Amino acid sequence: xxxxxxxxxxxxxxxxxxxxxxxxxxxxxxxxxxxxxxxxxxxxxxxxxxxxxxxxxxxxxxxxxxxxxxxxxxxxxxxxxxxxxxxxxxxxxxxxxxxxxxxxxxxxxxxxxxxxxxxxxxxxxxxxxxxxxxxxxxxxxxxxxxxxxxxxxxxxxxxxxxxxxxxxxxxxxxxxxxxxxxxxxxxxxxxxxxxxxxxxxxxxxxxxxxxxxxxxxxxxxxxxxxxxxxxxxxxxxxxxxxxxxxxxxxxxxxxxxxx
Amino acid sequence: xxxxxxxxxxxxxxxxxxxxxxxxxxxxxxxxxxxxxxxxxxxxxxxxxxxxxxxxxxxxxxxxxxxxxxxxxxxxxxxxxxxxxxxxxxxxxxxxxxxxxxxxxxxxxxxxxxxxxxxxxxxxxxxxxxxxxxxxxxxxxxxxxxxxxxxxxxxxxxxxxxxxxxxxxxxxxxxxxxxxxxxxxxxxxxxxxxxxxxxxxxxxxxxxxxxxxxxxxxxxxxxxxxxxxxxxxxxxxxxxxxxxxxxxxxxxxxxxxxxxxxxxxxxxxxxxxxxxxxxxxxxxxxxxxxxxxxxxxxxxxxxxxxxxxxxxxxxxxxxxxxxxxxxxxxxxxxxxxxxxxxxxxx
Numbered sequence: 001x002x003x004x005x006x007x008x009x010x011x012x013x014x015x016x017x018x019x020x021x022x023x024x025x026x027x028x029x030x031x032x033x034x035x036x037x038x039x040x041x042x043x044x045x046x047x048x049x050x051x052x053x054x055x056x057x058x059x060x061x062x063x064x065x066x067x068x069x070x071x072x073x074x075x076x077x078x079x080x081x082x083x084x085x086x087x088x089x090x091x092x093x094x095x096x097x098x099x100x101x102x103x104x105x106x107x108x109x110x111x112x113x114x115x116x117x118x119x120x121x122x123x124x125x126x127x128x129x130x131x132x133x134x135x136x137x138x139x140x141x142x143x144x145x146x147x148x149x150x151x152x153x154x155x156x157x158x159x160x161x162x163x164x165x166x167x168x169x170x171x172x173x174x175x176x177x178x179x180x181x182x183x184x185x186x187x188x189x190x191x192x193x194x195x196x197x198x199x200x201x202x203x204x205x206x207x208x209x210x211x212x213x214x215x216x217x218x219x220x221x222x223x224x225x226x227x228x229x230x231x232x233x234x235x236x237x238x239x240x241x242x243x244x245x246x247x248x249x250x251x252x253x254x255x256x257x258x259x
Numbered sequence: 260x261x262x263x264x265x266x267x268x269x270x271x272x273x274x275x276x277x278x279x280x281x282x283x284x285x286x287x288x289x290x291x292x293x294x295x296x297x298x299x300x301x302x303x304x305x306x307x308x309x310x311x312x313x314x315x316x317x318x319x320x321x322x323x324x325x326x327x328x329x330x331x332x333x334x335x336x337x338x339x340x341x342x343x344x345x346x347x348x349x350x351x352x353x354x355x356x357x358x359x360x361x362x363x364x365x366x367x368x369x370x371x372x373x374x375x376x377x378x379x380x381x382x383x384x385x386x387x388x389x390x391x392x393x394x395x396x397x398x399x400x401x402x403x404x405x406x407x408x409x410x411x412x413x414x415x416x417x418x419x420x421x422x423x424x425x426x427x428x429x430x431x432x433x434x435x436x437x438x439x440x441x442x443x444x445x446x447x448x449x450x451x452x453x454x455x456x457x458x459x460x461x462x463x464x465x466x467x468x469x470x471x472x473x474x475x476x477x478x479x480x481x482x483x484x485x486x487x488x489x490x491x492x493x494x495x496x497x498x499x500x501x502x503x504x505x506x507x508x509x510x511x512x513x514x515x516x517x518x519x520x521x522x523x524x525x526x527x528x529x530x531x532x533x534x535x536x537x538x539x540x541x542x543x544x545x546x547x548x549x550x551x552x553x554x555x556x557x558x559x560x561x562x563x564x565x566x567x568x569x570x571x572x573x574x575x576x577x578x579x580x581x582x583x584x585x586x587x588x589x590x591x592x593x594x595x596x597x598x599x600x601x602x603x604x605x
Binding site for chain 2: 156165166168170
C-alpha cells in the first residue's frame with residue numbers, strides 16, 4: 001500500500017512538471033503589464049483581443065489550417081494504401097521500405113527543411129503554397145504509415161478473404177471490411193500528423209516566403225521583436241482548440257481507441 | 260466426371276518448390292470430403308485453390324462441368340469458414356450473416372427472412388443484434404457457418420473450423436456441422452489435422468503429404484487398410500518391420516520368423532505394420548507358432564484404460580497396448596501375437 005502511495009506521488013510530480021509551464025503561460029496571458037511576467041499584476045482580456053487585431057496572426061492561422069489539413073489528407077490518401085500494401089503483402093524488402101517511409105521522423109527537421117528548400121524552392125521553383133504543402137505532406141506521411149500500419153497489422157486479413165468469397169470485389173472488400181476496422185488508426189494518424197504539421201517550424205521556416213507563413217513561423221518572428229502577452233494569449237487559444245478537438249474525438253470515438 | 264474435379268493441380272510460390280504436385284481429386288455431389296495431413300502438407304493450399312484465393316500454376320479445376328480455374332474468387336459463389344472465424348467485427352451477427360445477400364442486391368425482406376431462417380437453423384436467433392466480440396467461440400463458429408451457408412453456395416469450404424474450440428465443444432460442433440451439411444445436402448471440403456475429427460465427419464478422406472494425396476478413400480478403409488507407411492503412421496500405426504514374401508500369404512521377417520496374413524498385397528508392399536492395440540501380449544511360450552514373436556518388456560506405461568508396453572523383439576522394438584488384467588513388468592519375457600487379420604502391409 002505504501003509503495004503505491006509513493007508511486008502516485010511520483011505520478012503527481014510528473015504531471016505537475018508537465019502542466020506547470022502550460023499553467024504559467026495561461027496565467028501570463030491575463031497580465032496587464034506590456035511584457036510577459038509571472039506572477040501577473042491586474043487582470044485583462046486585452047491580449048486576446050490583440051491576437052485578432054494582428055492580421056498576420058489571423059492570416060497565418062488560416063494558412064496553417066489549410067496547409068495542415070490538406071497535407072494530412074494527402075498523406076492519408078497516399079499513406080493508407082502504402083501501409084496496406086506493406087502489411088498485407090510480402091513485398092520484397094518490406095523492412096527496408098518501412099524504414100524508408102519512416103525516415104523523415106529520424107532526420108532532424110532542419111535537415112529535412114533545408115533539403116526540401118534546395119529541391120522545392122531552388123530547383124523546382126514551386127509557388128510558396130505548393131512548396132509548403134509538399135513539405136508538410138512529406139513530414140505527415142510517416143505518421144500515417146506508422147499508425148495506420150500498426151492497426152492494419154492487428155487486423156485479421158481473413159475477414160477480407162471471407163468478403164471476397166461472399167461476392168465482394170477486392171476494392172469493395174477494402175472499403176466495406178478493411179476501412180471500417182481501421183478507423184481508429186486513421187483518426188489517430190490524422191490527429192498526430194495534423195498536430196505535428198500544425199506545430200512544425202523547421203520545414204515551414206525554410207519553405208515560407210514573403211507574405212506567406214504558417215502560424216508557428218509568424219509567432220517566431222513576432223517573438224523576435226515583441227515580448228508581450230499576446231503570445232501567451234495565442235498559445236492559450238491554441239491549447240483550447242486542441243482540447244476541444246480532443247474532447248470531440250473522445251466523445252465520438254473514445255480516446256483509448258485512438259491511443 | 261464428378262461434381263468437383265481437380266486435375267493435375269500444381270502450385271509453386273517460387274517456381275522451384277512445389278507446394279502441390281499434380282494433385283487430382285474428385286468429389287461427388289453432396290459428399291463431405293476431408294483433407295487430412297500434418298501442417299505444411301498442402302491441405303490448406305488445396306482448399307485455397309478450390310476457393311479461388313490461390314491460382315494454380317498448372318492444372319484445371321471444375322465444378323458441375325464448368326471450368327472455374329480462371330474465375331475470380333468473388334464470382335465462384337462458394338461459402339468458406341475460416342479457422343479464425345473471420346467475422347466482421349464492425350457488424351452485428353445479423354449484418355454478418357446478411358453480408359453476402361446484400362451484395363447480391365436482394366430485397367430487404369428477403370435478406371431478413373433468409374438471415375433469420377439461417378440463424379434459426381444454427382441456433383443463433385437470440386443473438387441477431389449482438390456483435391461478434393459478445394459471443395463465445397462456439398457461437399462465433401456457428402455465425403461463420405451461417406454466413407457461408409446463407410448465400411446457398413455450390414460448395415462449402417471449411418478450413419480447420421474447429422481447432423480454436425475446446426475438446427468438448429469441438430465434438431458437439433462437428434456433429435452439428437455434419438447434420439447441417441446433410442440436411443442441406445451441400446458438397447463440402449473440410450481441412451483438418453485431427454484424424455478423429457476427420458473420420459467422424461467425412462464421407463471420404465484424402466490423406467495428404469508433401470503436396471500429394473497419399474490415399475483417398477472412405478474413413479473405414481483408411482483406418483483399417485492404410486496404403487502407405489506415411490498414412491499408416493499418421494493414423495496411429497506404430498510398429499513397422501520389413502517382410503519378404505516366401506509363400507502365398509506368408510511372409511518372413513528379418514530374423515526368419517513367419518507371418519501369415521489374411522489379405523492379398525501388392526509385391527511392392529514390403530513393410531508390415533500393426534496398431535499397438537491390435538497386438539496381443541501373452542506370457543512366454545504360449546500362443547500359436549506362426550505370427551508369434553518372443554520379446555522382453557522394457558517399459559510399461561499406464562494409460563488409464565490400458566497399459567502400453569515397449570517390447571524388445573528380434574524384429575525390433577514393438578509398442579503394445581493391452582487392457583488385460585494380467586500385467587507384465589519390465590524384464591518379463593513375453594510372446595507377442597500379431598493376428599493375420601490385423602497385419603497390414605504398406
